[in-house]
Every structure is written in C-alpha cells, then in structure tokens.
Amino acid sequence: MKFRLLTPGPTPVPEETLLELAKPVFFHRSSEFRQLLAEVHQDLQAVFMTKNPILPLTSSGTGALEAALVNCVPPGRKIICLIAGRFGERWRSIAKAFGLESVNITVPYGQAVQPEQLQKALADHPDAVAVCSTLSETSTGVGHDIKAFSHLIARTPAIHIVDAISGLGPIECRTDQWNIDIVCTGSQKALMMPPGLAFLSVSDKAWRVIENNSTPRTFYFDLKKARKSLETNDTPYTPAHTLIRALRVSLKRILAEGMENIWKRQARYAAGARAGFKGLGLEIFANPPNNALTVVKAPPGIDSSDLLGRLEKHYGLKLANGQDTLKGKIIRLAHMGYIDWFDILAAIAGVELALHDLGHPVDIGKGVAAAQTEYAKS
Ligand SMILES: *Cc1c(COP(=O)(O)O)cnc(C)c1O
16 A cells, blocks of 8 residues: 655655655765755745745754744743634743743634734734744644735834744745745745754844844754854754755755745645535635645544544545544645645545545545546636
8 A cells, every 4th residue: 555644744755855865974064064055045045035044943843933932032021922723822832931921812723813803912012022923724724814914013013923834835925025024934844854944034123123132041042143153054053964955955846846836736736625525525624724735624423533544544545633622523634745636636535435434425436526627627
C-alpha cells in the first residue's frame, strides 16, 4: 500500500529536496553556508513578498511566535489576540507565559474574527503594543482577512503579528503591500520541508518596537542578535544548516511556479475539495474556509476518529482529526505544499469507501464526480 501524508503539517517533501538531506554534513561557519543563507534569504523574501529581513530560527513554528512576542512586548504590556481556534489560543497562551496582558477577541470554532471586532478593540485599547492574528486557522480551516486587519492596525501605534505558519504559500499574503509587521512561518507546512526551521519577517515599525523593549525575556530568540548576524549572512548559534540546504531546493520549486500561480492553483484545489465533500453529503466546517486545507464535519452517528483510523489502516491515507474539543467531530484534509489534485481525489475516494465500510449510506463515486466536475470547470 502506498502511504499518503495529507495532514496540515507535516506535509510531504519532494524527492529532490529529500536527496539534499542525504548529502554529507558540512561546516556551518563557512563561506559555503553564508552563500547558501544569502540565496535562501532572497528566495524567502520573494515568498513572503517583503524587503524586510527574514530571521531564520532553529525551532518549530511556535518558536517564531514566541520570538515575535517576547522581543516586541515587555512584561505587563497589552496585546490584542484574535482567536478563532487552537492556534489563536496559542497566542493567548504565549502571552500568559511571559506575563503579558492579553485582550482576547474570541469567536466560536469554525468562524472568523471580523475586521469590525478588531476596529472596536483597537479603539477600546489604544495602549495595545501588538495585535496577533492567524492567516489560516489550521485547527478549523477558517481564513482571516489579514489585509483588512493590517489596514486598521497600520493607523495605530500597534504592530500586526501574523501566524502564517500554514497560510504562507497557499494563501495570498502580501507582507509589504499590506503593511504586515511580522509574518511567522515554519518549514513543515507549505514550504515542502520537514519540521525544524521557523522564519519571521520584521518591518521597520516592528524594529522600533523591539528597540524600545530594553529587557526582552529571552536569550536564544533575541531578534536583535539574529539581525546582526544576518547582516553577514550568518546566525548567532549553530543553524540547522542541512535543513537550510534542503530548503533552497524546495524554494526553487515554489518560485519556479510563482506565488500568484500557486494561489490560483490552491484556490482551484480547495474549490474542488469542497465540492467533492459536499457531493458526498458532508458539511464544510469552516466559514469562510481557506485554501490551505478543507475541514468537514463527520456525518451524524460517525466518530471521525473511526473514519480516520480506517482511512489510514486500509487505504494508506493520513488525514488529521480535530484537536481538543473537536476531536472525533471533524476531519482535516491538507492541500498545501507538495500535495496535488490527485492526492486530493484519492482522499475523497478514500472517504467514500471508509464511510461505506462503516455502514454509512454513500453513493460511491458521487464525491469524486462532484470534485472532478468542479475542477474541470476552472
Ligand atoms: C502548525 C501550526 C502551528 C504550530 O507550529 P509548530 O511548528 O507545531 O510549532 C502554529 N500555527 C498554525 C496556524 C499552524 O498551522
């Protein structure tokens, strides 16, 4: 049986990138590494659509979120957290861990925070240092209007910090044009890489905020130190340089297609996936859904844990369950990074069969037909 990894992190890695990881380890304090980092940095700027420096961190994506908050916001100061799911909640948890005051704008799982809610929060809390949002809320499949958020925040002294860990790549995100101050991402989502690297871009406005924070509560994640090293294409501590060497190859693949083309292709995949699941009689969980992943509700009487277990064991299809209170209630199909249309079709076909196996009434082929019909239209 062929195994297909279709979870929203980690995601599959292209063969040519995997081959880079098989090469011998080289020395990191070398001109070879500095040339590599310079090239990767330039390519990352094209992916982020920014001229801002992008700091590489050796951590999972959450390291970038933590680095952003601790460097920008002194203890006791206030941030606004826009919370539509588990990853929005993570902003609140990091704030709590570092003694920051968080004003939480929370919506039920499956829905998105509206720009009007942010507008009110900004008016009520003019002393907020930062607003923390999530481009793609991976726990529910919801997308946020980051452009509208940034437009509101740019008129205030606050900075906008975006968790784009699963959103950067599949979803339009124009860092400079939209005035996003800090964009955070990780390697194992749409960048077609294994876990282990995180990145964040930092605007001039955010650097001023960082420079005003005289006591960042961090040693390893000191962004001023990281910026100083980056000026000579280096890192303060040992980088995961073999991963960076592999990332170079994945970035070439991404940029050969081009960001705008990727967004269009992802929109087509997402529309096809949604049509397929609806054709099967399943309900889309997210409103509005984003184009990085599709999240659907398990049908009444079916525990999604049973469905997902069957998909993996009998059909080699690994999709993700809901987290925490959504566990057993939803299934999450990623279609970001190195996942193509035929992987998506396989997932829909597998869900048809697994539901049938579990005794749920399905017209075999109806989901696949609906997906194909939608895909053929565009
Ligand atoms: C995956 C993900 C994270 C967590 O990243 P880690 O790499 O597990 O630390 C955070 N936010 C979002 C939106 C994600 O999709």
